[in-house]
Amino acid sequence: MAGKFIRKTKRHLNLYFVLVIVVGLFFFAGPRYGKIIKNSPFWYFGRINFALLGNQSVSIFSLEGNEARLLEFSPQEKIDLPRGFGEYELRKIYQLGELEKRGGQLSLETFQNSLNFPVVGYFYQDDLKFGNYTLLSDFKKIIGRSIRKKIKTNLNLTDLLILYFRTKRISPLLFKKFEYRSEMDDFFKDEQIRREALAVEILNGTQHQGLAQKAAELWENLGGRIIRVADHSEQLSQSLLIARGESNKSYSYEIMKHFFKPDCRDLNGEENRADMTLILGDDYWKNMTEKW
Numbered sequence: 001m002a003g004k005f006i007r008k009t010k011r012h013l014n015l016y017f018v019l020v021i022v023v024g025l026f027f028f029a030g031p032r033y034g035k036i037i038k039n040s041p042f043w044y045f046g047r048i049n050f051a052l053l054g055n056q057s058v059s060i061f062s063l064e065g066n067e068a069r070l071l072e073f074s075p076q077e078k079i080d081l082p083r084g085f086g087e088y089e090l091r092k093i094y095q096l097g098e099l100e101k102r103g104g105q106l107s108l109e110t111f112q113n114s115l116n117f118p119v120v121g122y123f124y125q126d127d128l129k130f131g132n133y134t135l136l137s138d139f140k141k142i143i144g145r146s147i148r149k150k151i152k153t154n155l156n157l158t159d160l161l162i163l164y165f166r167t168k169r170i171s172p173l174l175f176k177k178f179e180y181r182s183e184m185d186d187f188f189k190d191e192q193i194r195r196e197a198l199a200v201e202i203l204n205g206t207q208h209q210g211l212a213q214k215a216a217e218l219w220e221n222l223g224g225r226i227i228r229v230a231d232h233s234e235q236l237s238q239s240l241l242i243a244r245g246e247s248n249k250s251y252s253y254e255i256m257k258h259f260f261k262p263d264c265r266d267l268n269g270e271e272n273r274a275d276m277t278l279i280l281g282d283d284y285w286k287n288m289t290e291k292w
Contacts, residue, residue, distance in 0.1 A: 040156075040158050040159050040162055041120050041159075041258055042120075042121075042155075042159045042162040042163050042166065043162055044251075044254060045120065045190075045255070046064055046065075046190045046191060046192040046193070046251070047062060047063070047064040047188065047189070047190040047191070047222075048062065048063055048064070048120060048121075048163070048166070049061070049062045049117065049118055049119045049120060049188060050119055050120060050121035050122055050123065050155075051107055051108065051111060051119050051121070051122040051123070052122075052123050052142070053093075053094050053107060053122055053123065053124040053125075054075075054091070054124065054125055054126065054127065055075075055091055055095075055126050055127060056075055056091065056127075057072075057075060057091075058072075058073040058075050058077075058090045058091055059071060059072050059073065060073075060111070060117065060119060061139070062187065062188065063166060063167065063170060064190070064191060065169070065191075066169050066170055066171045066174055067170065067171065067174035067175070067176075068167075068170045068174065068175045068176075069175070069176050069177070069178060069187060070175070070176070070177045070178070071178045071179075071180060071184070071187060072177060072178070072179055072180065073090055073180045074090075074180070075089065075090055075091035076089050076090075076091065077089065077090045077180065078090075079093070079110060079114055079115065080114055081093065081096075081106070081110050081114060082106075082109045082110060082113040082114055082287075082288045082289065083106070083109070083288070083289060083290060083291050083292065084289060084291050085106070093106055093107050093110055094106070094107050094124055100292045102292065103124065103152075104122050104124065104152070104153075104154045105154075107122055107124075108120075108121075108122060108154070109287070109288070112218065112259070113214075113287070113288045116214065116217040116218040116221055117188060117218075117221065118188055118218060118221060118222050118259060120258070121153065121154055121155050121159065122152075122153060122154055123142055123146060123151050123152070123153045124151065124152040124153070125150075125151045125152065139167060140164065140167060143160055143163060143164045143167070144164075146160055147160050147161075188221045188222060188223075189221070189222065189223035190222050190223045190255070191223070192251045192252075193222055193223040193224050193251065193252050193255060194223040196250055196251060196252050197225050198224070198225065198247055198250060198252050198275040198276055199225055199227045199273055199274050199275045199276075200219060200224055200225060200226055200227065200252075200256075200274060200275065200276050200277075200278065201226070201227055201228035201229070201230070201273075201274040201276075201277050201278070202215050202216045202219070202226065202228075202229050202277075202278045202279075202280065203229075203230055203231065203232035203277065203278070203279045203280065204230070204231045204232060204280055205232040205234060205235055205236035205239070205240075205279045205280055205281050205282075206235060206236070206280060206281065206282050206284075206285050207235065208285050211280050211284065211285060212229045212230065212231070212280060213229055215260070215278065215280055215284070216229045218259065219256070222255065222259075224252065227273060227274060228273075228274065232279050235281075235282070236279055236280075236281035236282070237281050237282050237283065238262070238263050238281045238282075238283050239260055239261065239262035239263065239278065239279060239280050239281040239283055239284050240262050240263050240264075240265060240278075240279045240281065241253075241256060241257065241260065241262040241263070241264045241265070241276065241277070241278050241279075242265050242266075242267050242276065242277040242278075242279070243264065243265070243266050243267070243275070243276050244266075244267055244268060244270065244272060244274070244275055244276070244277075245268065245275060247275040247276050248264075248266050250275075252276070253276065256276065256278065260278060260280075260284065261283070262278065262279075262281075
């Protein structure tokens with residue numbers, strides 16, 4: 001009993017020590033460290049979605065404001081993977097990607113490109129059943145173990161600490177669990193994107209059919225408003241985001257840049273119903289199909 005108490009105390013002290021260091025860096029490094037924090041998607045995203053991965057459990061954890069959701073999958077669920085890997089069970093995707101040292105990347109691309117789910121990060125441990133975790137204390141353990149490198153993640157220390165502080169705002173009464181394929185219409189929708197309600201058109205600037213429709217589904221899952229999906233008159237090698245009026249100062253503009261990685265152009269004075277136009281280039285297609 002005493003040994004267990006000591007180990008638990010050490011874990012809390014280690015996390016507390018890291019927090020003290022970060023706060024100290026913020027004050028001493030000043031604007032430089034502040035810029036690092038603000039560049040983290042966990043700082044400016046309203047809704048954050050990330051994957052919890054294990055050999056026997058696959059979930060997506062989503063939080064916004066003081067509420068959180070957990071979307072649970074059957075780990076045996078078969079998904080058609082991007083980059084020409086074919087069909088695999090969800091629980092095997094990370095290990096498949098690890099053959100090329102890219103398990104996390106393949107997992108994130110599968111959620112975003114195959115399922116149209118806007119996931120920005122992941123946590124992975126072979127034998128951990130994330131679905132058994134309950135909010136809030138258990139999830140904070142995941143963050144703490146990730147800081148100590150006991151759990152694999154693509155999040156850096158800044159991301160993890162921001163996430164830790166954001167979870168402190170969550171009310172246990174506003175935590176809900178869902179199963180994949182049921183009641184999912186509003187699961188990923190970001191309230192700030194909904195409020196802005198910018199008119200968006202998505203155009204396919206490649207020879208590959210269905211690309212614009214697929215991107216439109218991802219944006220609609222985020223809560224965005226699509227007014228037009230069509231082919232573009234020219235082919236592009238690199239995706240392009242055109243912003244009109246004040247839309248380049250919007251939250252939606254920043255989120256679209258994060259997920260589609262386009263070149264950006266501001267365009268004023270043009271008659272167009274769309275506040276933003278996303279033209280998909282061959283780069284977007286290659287990210288879904290090109291093998292490593």
